[in-house]
Amino acid sequence: MKVLIAGCGCVGERAADLLHAAGHDVIGLTHSPESAARLAAAKPWRTEPCDISNRDAVTALAAKISTNIDAVIHCASSSRGGAAMYQAVYVDGIRHLVAAFPQAFALYTSSTSVYPQVDGEIVDETSPAEPDRDTGRLLREAENIALDSGGAVARLAGIYGPGRSFLLKNLLEGIAAIEGNHGQGRLLNQIHADDAAAALVHLVTQRLSGIFNVADDAQMTQRQCLERLCATFGLKLPGTREPDPNRKRGWSHKRVSNTKLHATGWQPQYASYFDALRDDPDLASSILGLVHAAGVTPLPRQPNIVLIGLMGSGKTTVGRIVTQMIGFQFVDTDHLVVETAGKTIPEIFAEEGEAGFRLRESAALRSLLGRRGCVIATGGGIITQPRNLPILRHLGYLVWLDADPERLARRTAMNNNRPLLNGEEDPKAKLERLLTERKPLYKALADLRIKTAELTPQETAYGVMESARVFFARRQKLESVS
Numbered sequence: 288m289k290v291l292i293a294g295c296g297c298v299g300e301r302a303a304d305l306l307h308a309a310g311h312d313v314i315g316l317t318h319s320p321e322s323a324a325r326l327a328a329a330k331p332w333r334t335e336p337c338d339i340s341n342r343d344a345v346t347a348l349a350a351k352i353s354t355n356i357d358a359v360i361h362c363a364s365s366s367r368g369g370a371a372m373y374q375a376v377y378v379d380g381i382r383h384l385v386a387a388f389p390q391a392f393a394l395y396t397s398s399t400s401v402y403p404q405v406d407g408e409i410v411d412e413t414s415p416a417e418p419d420r421d422t423g424r425l426l427r428e429a430e431n432i433a434l435d436s437g438g439a440v441a442r443l444a445g446i447y448g449p450g451r452s453f454l455l456k457n458l459l460e461g462i463a464a465i466e467g468n469h470g471q472g473r474l475l476n477q478i479h480a481d482d483a484a485a486a487l488v489h490l491v492t493q494r495l496s497g498i499f500n501v502a503d504d505a506q507m508t509q510r511q512c513l514e515r516l517c518a519t520f521g522l523k524l525p526g527t528r529e530p531d532p533n534r535k536r537g538w539s540h541k542r543v544s545n546t547k548l549h550a551t552g553w554q555p556q557y558a559s560y561f562d563a564l565r566d567d568p569d570l571a572s573s574i575l576g577l578v579h580a581a582g583v584t585p586l587p588r589q590p591n592i593v594l595i596g597l598m599g600s601g602k603t604t605v606g607r608i609v610t611q612m613i614g615f616q617f618v619d620t621d622h623l624v625v626e627t628a629g630k631t632i633p634e635i636f637a638e639e640g641e642a643g644f645r646l647r648e649s650a651a652l653r654s655l656l657g658r659r660g661c662v663i664a665t666g667g668g669i670i671t672q673p674r675n676l677p678i679l680r681h682l683g684y685l686v687w688l689d690a691d692p693e694r695l696a697r698r699t700a701m702n703n704n705r706p707l708l709n710g711e712e713d714p715k716a717k718l719e720r721l722l723t724e725r726k727p728l729y730k731a732l733a734d735l736r737i738k739t740a741e742l743t744p745q746e747t748a749y750g751v752m753e754s755a756r757v758f759f760a761r762r763q764k765l766e767s768v769s
């Protein structure tokens with residue numbers, strides 16, 4: 288089918304990708320020529336600049352692209368504007384689209400903020416949606432235009448995804464709070480951006496008219512959610528406060544039911560926020576990365592020691608000695624990968640390629656979030672994946688064990704468990720190449736570099752342990768001051 292998507296933000300862009308991948312004809316509209324140009328360069332689907340709040344612009348667009356459009360999805364955002372922006376982008380926007388493409392199935396993307404309930408009750412699509420704010424009322428007006436045309440409304444819960452999670456970002460930046468509900472905080476209704484996009488695609492391709500709530504399967508109070516996040520990221524639970532009466536979408540407290548959408552065959556890929564933290568390769572990493580890049584608050588660091596360095600640099604040997612010295616637990620990302628995959632590293636490389644191995648390695652690293660008191664030995668190539676860097680940085684004190692290729696080649700000659708060296712005529716040359724590529728990455732990431740050439744493993748271990756002690760003692764001092 289031919290689908291017009293008005294607004295290619297977080298959800299619109301994903302919906303366009305999904306529709307295109309399923310073989311549909313997609314035209315993505317963006318409000319500015321600049322974003323149309325940016326998307327046109329990056330995406331395989333067609334993009335057009337169009338200000339949908341301007342009736343003439345939409346009429347001109349319809350004339351240009353011909354009117355045989357099967358479905359129109361409105362998911363443009365008001366860019367945090369107030370009531371005037373809501374009127375222009377939402378109400379006028381959907382009205383113009385419905386008028387210009389009268390034969391198309393119209394899907395309007397709305398928000399669960401239209402439910403003003405505050406008693407923790409379950410709300411479904413038949414529950415009163417009579418918001419007490421102008422912005423909410425405008426959303427309802429826009430919804431009705433789509434419904435009156437025989438179309439659909441998707442009421443989206445709080446959207447999160449890679450690069451976007453106010454919940455986690457605010458917590459990491461120390462500005463989160465538990466609001467109202469007798470110290471339990473309101474119920475959080477959330478949806479991963481991928482699942483929201485999949486729901487929109489499902490509704491238009493099945494032509495399901497009416498209202499549908501789009502939320503995941505796990506509503507939690509703020510307290511429940513923040514307690515678990517604090518355990519995962521080693522943070523103190525934020526304090527409680529009374530709800531902010533000026534919060535843009537008001538304070539509400541309700542359990543948004545997704546039963547109706549489920550019954551039509553939609554299923555979220557991420558049933559809860561915590562499933563996404565575990566399974567989305569980029570969620571945790573991107574938010575840790577944002578906080579680190581902003582530099583306003585130091586990234587929380589877990590009391591672990593993380594060893595990085597090329598294969599053969601002694602991470603496992605040194606790591607085990609450190610573990611014995613300080614009573615930490617030893618963890619090895621390569622072992623975790625082998626355990627969960629149920630096959631050896633050479634088998635994984637042979638069957639899934641290096642890319643498959645790297646995905647498994649990232650998942651193993653994420654599975655360590657929340658662990659404390661560990662010495663973590665990592666695979667030599669773990670630093671080649673940008674998504675691993677914020678996680679490594681957060682997981683602990685980073686020590687780079689640096690050795691020369693000559694020595695590395697001698698140490699790795701013993702076994703054939705390293706697919707990157709197997710079959711190499713000159714393993715030393717390969718290690719030299721790897722070192723040239725990776726050295727800047729190790730260097731940028733490490734808190735400490737130890738040149739192990741003249742040291743015994745015991746001496747290296749001693750250096751690792753003592754410097755880690757100083758590092759954590761200093762941080763503790765800093766934390767008690769701030």
Ligand code: S3P
Pocket residue numbers: 596597598599602621632665666667668669704705706707
């Ligand atoms: C690799 C190093 C290995 C293992 C895999 C790939 C690399 O770990 O993860 O064979 O890219 O350097 P060790 O460094 O523990 O050998």
